[in-house]
């Protein structure tokens with residue numbers, strides 16, 4: 001699978017990184033001359049967590065994360081790096097992010113530089129189905145809202161298993177089809193949604209399929225929390241044109257929002273996601289698995 005083909009779903013705007021740089025950086029592509037970073041990772045969190053419930057969902061999954069300054073963590077499908085920066089800042093560990101959308105990778109690198117986290121985070125453009133890392137390389141693998149773009153679930157989870165050290169943890173936050181709807185036709189989604197404009201881009205499966213694959217690979221389930229109700233409630237209160245910010249966060253140009261990163265039709269995609277949740281077609285799961293020793 002070529003990087004270009006798969007990445008068609010995301011990062012549609014041409015020259016995304018240069019545009020983000022023009023909004024945020026005083027000099028080309030974020031190369032500032034100052035020792036002190038212009039921003040904190042926290043400043044970007046109004047726009048850089050490209051998943052349901054934004055930074056709050058990342059923060060909650062971090063409650064299950066045990067990392068220290070020597071830990072190596074891989075974020076599979078890292079997007080523009082919001083979760084990677086959140087983790088690197090909070091745990092002071094080494095974070096590697098991989099994403100198939102090259103433009104997202106460049107934007108992630110820009111944002112890492114602007115908040116001074118570029119030494120702690122390494123971003124690599126690449127495919128989750130063929131991870132460019134040796135076996136047993138990472139203490140932790142992390143992934144949020146990426147599996148739903150990936151048809152070959154077995155290879156996706158096998159690669160994660162391969163690069164994790166024995167005893168290592170795999171944490172994810174993902175959307176699945178509702179397990180209680182047996183008929184595939186009844187599970188068909190209202191499209192577009194944030195991760196798919198056409199049925200052929202949507203690769204949701206029921207959670208039990210993923211539990212079976214992970215069990216078969218030798219993962220032990222530690223946590224499987226259903227966050228569907230919280231996610232539905234969040235979308236009820238969600239305004240696609242405005243994201244609240246904490247008082248300590250810098251004010252950023254209003255262009256830095258989901259429309260820029262996901263697409264001009266983001267409002268419709270978010271409305272459809274809310275409707276699919278209301279129709280009980282989706283389940284949102286936060287989970288932690290451990291690779292057997």
Ligand SMILES: C[S@@+](CC[C@H](N)C(=O)[O-])C[C@H]1O[C@@H](n2cnc3c(N)ncnc32)[C@H](O)[C@@H]1O
Nearest residue numbers: 049050051077078079099100101127128144149
């Ligand atoms: C909804 S975004 C989530 C981004 C990030 N995890 C976050 O939560 O902010 C899904 C991401 O998965 C990436 N992706 C999709 N298929 C991929 C693949 N085969 N390999 C690596 N990344 C992939 C997309 O480019 C996109 O950045």
